[in-house]
Amino acid sequence: MSLPPAPTTDLDPAARALLLDAVHFDGQGLVACIAQQHDTGEVLMMAWMNRAALAETLATGRVTYWSRSRQALWRKGESSGQVQHLVDMRLDCDGDTLLALVDQTGVACHTGRRNCFFRALRGGELTEIAAPEVAPEALYGR
């Protein structure tokens, strides 16, 4: 797969520290990160990063979150192969939310759907508005 340029990943550590230091991590040391497919604009998912996860993401160009359930770094795609290559990392006005423009390999959602936001009201019912593109068993094994 050919990747788009990744302007944030070829910076020296001092430049990356400027972004790291501008983030206002919350009381648990976390910041929300929205992942958006860089070319289509599709919002894929939202997850959390601690400072180490953000530092690794910026240094490697592979998006890494902090798993609150596992209390461990979560290198997106390490089990499923559905990695996210970082294209650009943006910080919001008050420093408590990140927007990661990414190039998503395969699907972002653990249910096998392209994105996680597949439930909405339709015809008076809470409905799944997108179907899985991949069986979860194919991503994670049984």
Place this chain on the structure above:
Amino acid sequence: MSLPPAPTTDLDPAARALLLDAVHFDGQGLVACIAQQHDTGEVLMMAWMNRAALAETLATGRVTYWSRSRQALWRKGESSGQVQHLVDMRLDCDGDTLLALVDQTGVACHTGRRNCFFRALRGGELTEIAAPEVAPEALYGR
């Protein structure tokens, strides 16, 4: 301004309750909500909703958040006029993040920028990659 159809706002209270009951509010009773411009895909902002804010948003079609700093309902645009009309509300796979597709009047960011995600690394510096379209004083008074 002509508005797009708003499929979630003409539902009966029982239908809205299905979505409200599917949300996993956190320990503070809050859920993260990403606002995305429905037609361009631009991610505008991320803020928080409690159950009352989400209920009001679904009932009125005007996006209402919970202001953590003011500890009050925050009817987006009530001071600035920069309202968000709800087009569709989507819930993610694990129920802890909402994606609101909206039609944003004017600008979403309190700095006068169209969206809040305007800081990024460029040339070794943390740079503002978008300029204000409106002076904040014009939005909120001096």
